[in-house]
Amino acid sequence: MSWWDDALHRAVAEVVLAGALAGLIGVHVVVRRLSFFTMALTHATFPGIVLASIIGVNIMLGGVVAGGIVAVGVVALTRRRGQDASAATGVLLSAGFALGAALVATQSGFSRDLSSFLVGSILTVGTQDLVVTAVVLVVVAVGLTVGARPLLQIGFDRSGAQAAGLAIGRWDLLLLLTIQVVVVTMVPAVGTILAVSLIVAPAAAARLWSDRLPVVTALSIVFAVGSGLVGLWISSRWNVAAGASISLTATAVLAASWLPARLRTAVVRLPVAPAGRA
Amino acid sequence: MIAPFELPFMARALAEIALLAVICGPVSVFVYARRLAFVSDAMTHTVFPGVVIGFVAGGLEGLVVGALVAGLLTAVVLTLLTRGGRVSDDAATAVVLTAMFSIGVVLVSRRTSYTSDLTAFLFGRLLTVTADQLVETAVLAGVVLVALLIGARALLFRTFDPAGAAAAGFRVGWLDLWLNVLVALVVVASVRAVGTILVVALLIVPAAAARMVTDRLAVMAVVGTVLIIGAGYAGLLVSWTASLHYGVALTSASSVVLLLVAAYLLLIPVRLLRARRQRRVPSARRSSVHELVG
Amino acid sequence: MTGPALRYDGVSVGYQGTAVLTHVDLDVRAGQRLALVGPNGAGKSTLIKSVLGLVPVLAGQASVLGADPSAARGQAGYVPQTDTLDADFPVSVRQVVMMGRYRRIGWWRPARAADRRAVAEALDRVGLADRAGHRFGTLSGGQRQRVLLARAIASEPRLLLLDEPFNGVDAVSQDEIVRVLRELSAGGAALVISTHDLGVARDLADVVCLLNGRQWAVGAPSEVLTAEKLRMTYGGHVVDVADGQMMLVEP
Numbered sequence: 001m002s003w004w005d006d007a008l009h010r011a012v013a014e015v016v017l018a019g020a021l022a023g024l025i026g027v028h029v030v031v032r033r034l035s036f037f038t039m040a041l042t043h044a045t046f047p048g049i050v051l052a053s054i055i056g057v058n059i060m061l062g063g064v065v066a067g068g069i070v071a072v073g074v075v076a077l078t079r080r081r082g083q084d085a086s087a088a089t090g091v092l093l094s095a096g097f098a099l100g101a102a103l104v105a106t107q108s109g110f111s112r113d114l115s116s117f118l119v120g121s122i123l124t125v126g127t128q129d130l131v132v133t134a135v136v137l138v139v140v141a142v143g144l145t146v147g148a149r150p151l152l153q154i155g156f157d158r159s160g161a162q163a164a165g166l167a168i169g170r171w172d173l174l175l176l177l178t179i180q181v182v183v184v185t186m187v188p189a190v191g192t193i194l195a196v197s198l199i200v201a202p203a204a205a206a207r208l209w210s211d212r213l214p215v216v217t218a219l220s221i222v223f224a225v226g227s228g229l230v231g232l233w234i235s236s237r238w239n240v241a242a243g244a245s246i247s248l249t250a251t252a253v254l255a256a257s258w259l260p261a262r263l264r265t266a267v268v269r270l271p272v273a274p275a276g277r278a
Numbered sequence: 279m280i281a282p283f284e285l286p287f288m289a290r291a292l293a294e295i296a297l298l299a300v301i302c303g304p305v306s307v308f309v310y311a312r313r314l315a316f317v318s319d320a321m322t323h324t325v326f327p328g329v330v331i332g333f334v335a336g337g338l339e340g341l342v343v344g345a346l347v348a349g350l351l352t353a354v355v356l357t358l359l360t361r362g363g364r365v366s367d368d369a370a371t372a373v374v375l376t377a378m379f380s381i382g383v384v385l386v387s388r389r390t391s392y393t394s395d396l397t398a399f400l401f402g403r404l405l406t407v408t409a410d411q412l413v414e415t416a417v418l419a420g421v422v423l424v425a426l427l428i429g430a431r432a433l434l435f436r437t438f439d440p441a442g443a444a445a446a447g448f449r450v451g452w453l454d455l456w457l458n459v460l461v462a463l464v465v466v467a468s469v470r471a472v473g474t475i476l477v478v479a480l481l482i483v484p485a486a487a488a489r490m491v492t493d494r495l496a497v498m499a500v501v502g503t504v505l506i507i508g509a510g511y512a513g514l515l516v517s518w519t520a521s522l523h524y525g526v527a528l529t530s531a532s533s534v535v536l537l538l539v540a541a542y543l544l545l546i547p548v549r550l551l552r553a554r555r556q557r558r559v560p561s562a563r564r565s566s567v568h569e570l571v572g
Numbered sequence: 573m574t575g576p577a578l579r580y581d582g583v584s585v586g587y588q589g590t591a592v593l594t595h596v597d598l599d600v601r602a603g604q605r606l607a608l609v610g611p612n613g614a615g616k617s618t619l620i621k622s623v624l625g626l627v628p629v630l631a632g633q634a635s636v637l638g639a640d641p642s643a644a645r646g647q648a649g650y651v652p653q654t655d656t657l658d659a660d661f662p663v664s665v666r667q668v669v670m671m672g673r674y675r676r677i678g679w680w681r682p683a684r685a686a687d688r689r690a691v692a693e694a695l696d697r698v699g700l701a702d703r704a705g706h707r708f709g710t711l712s713g714g715q716r717q718r719v720l721l722a723r724a725i726a727s728e729p730r731l732l733l734l735d736e737p738f739n740g741v742d743a744v745s746q747d748e749i750v751r752v753l754r755e756l757s758a759g760g761a762a763l764v765i766s767t768h769d770l771g772v773a774r775d776l777a778d779v780v781c782l783l784n785g786r787q788w789a790v791g792a793p794s795e796v797l798t799a800e801k802l803r804m805t806y807g808g809h810v811v812d813v814a815d816g817q818m819m820l821v822e823p
Binding site: 037101203243 | 310313316318319320323367368369370371372373375376377379380382383384401402409418475476478481482483485486489498509526527528529533535536539542
């Protein structure tokens, strides 16, 4: 009985840490419109994780290396003008997913690994995973605080930031690599789908409540941690996959934030003119 | 090189891919031009709950119906959400994707041993395609092609100049829904046979690769179709050879995708050469990570 | 201050070895207002980007604030076109203007009272003190342009470059911007303003530079904004001159 309690406690701790991490980075993902990139990263780190587990090195290392290659690739592709970044990201996503799946399929008993990659296995989180998540959380929090001003300036006004002397290429790469580290940290515990959901949905919900970045960030973290805990509770109460119930809770938070925001804008727009169908 | 395809199941697999090539070539051109890569990826995930519910309710026959309902529902939801809401397009797409997929996972996780369902959903069963399924795909392919031909001119106008299209009297919202529904139909037509991994690649990679060689949309569609057929043939052959002669379990869906991606990578230098020859003055605007999602 | 704020001698600028603009000779001193005039695609923005060190100088001698343009990066103030900005970005007007102070206060140190005062004063000068708490994207086009101008003012530049500051700007904002620009140059700043509006160029600038792929003329507005020189610059387009008014008419 006691081991079960322990696993649940660990799961709670992991959800809180991962939620804070996701809420923090999610604000950048949402305001910089990097959701697709994040989705592609989750798939593209897949072959790295599989390969690392096949040759027996730390799987996080494999994920970081694979994700790093993708982040560098995306920056290289977007810096070259006239390349369609959306398509390039899609190609990287397909390639990573197919390669990872192909590698997994060469091993026996692979369907178990595949599904845990997609939905994670939060109840098997070990103490070491918790430590890693906590360390990454601290590093990312410090990094984002130190770089807050340049990131704000670049996100808002690229040419102005460039004129002010910022190396925007380097900052872009740094941001993408940070997102990538967050994704790699979260995927083993919560799976790819939940990682994306927990990064995007709470931040998008928070964005609806405020125009001020500090407020948005705080709300985003609260929403992410809250969805994590509620989702975990639902999962243990009704015996459904934890990753999926957390993801659905986060979606519910966004929907609940969206309706009032929608009503507000409808009220504001009303006196102006009925909006055209364009 | 022909011999393996004399086996009926290999021939049927190749025929399925050829059918899909005929629709995915043209549709992927629109996916590319409208930057719907993420929307396509989302569709492949959102049909999952439909597949599960359909299968539980009506077995293999219910599966396609369920996928169809879920796909059409997503097409409507995404069209509505990406019009003028305060949640930016890509975030809305990501949330719809994860939410729908999670519903599917919740449904399967209530049953025992759901992992094999997930696996089938990812990889499809290309080598067990039946003649009935081929007919099914062919019908859906016909519907998609006709709908695409009817709407092509309006869709192109809207892609190039949304404001101009609206001013000319086109309902841009309906056109967007039209294209999203087409993408959903392609996903539904192909997901059972080839799995999500291959569908998403078929919708994104061909046009992106063809764009390296040509600027003309019609040529892109043809090149895309040829690339899919080529990659399909070679991919099936490679996975056949690998498993038969070398004992390596190489899934056919993966090898087709990887060959398509290889074609994309090999064609990048062609694009660079062409760009150098044209020497166009690049516009300095918006070449940013903002553009990661169009 | 000694020497010109901006000096170009026979300069060509462009991307990847391909010149977009050639034969540029400029000499802008403290307190002067230079207007870059030419049709769309003439190379006005490229010229401004070259001063900022973002587009390379391919030939000739260029000096910005007494240094090579690439070395002077971040020294000159810059007002970009507002339509290149993300209107959804969650940033308040006050925060945007504070960005003008970032070079002084660095990444990490909190803003000091002096910075806050500079921001408030800059917003006051462009007449938007009451909008400080609003989100940038909620303002009108003209107001956005004035906020960006306030940001440039807050950075106290000796050389300020403005890319089409009157594009999509209402009459009230245009008058306000012109007034502020005059005040800035009276205070000793050198200004470079790109525009395709000949009336603005004539009223505002001390020096006008006609561009279209190359520099066609430079000098006082009355010498440069003549029918003959404009026709030369704009190619086949016809220019009518009546009572000192000029009109460009498409052929």
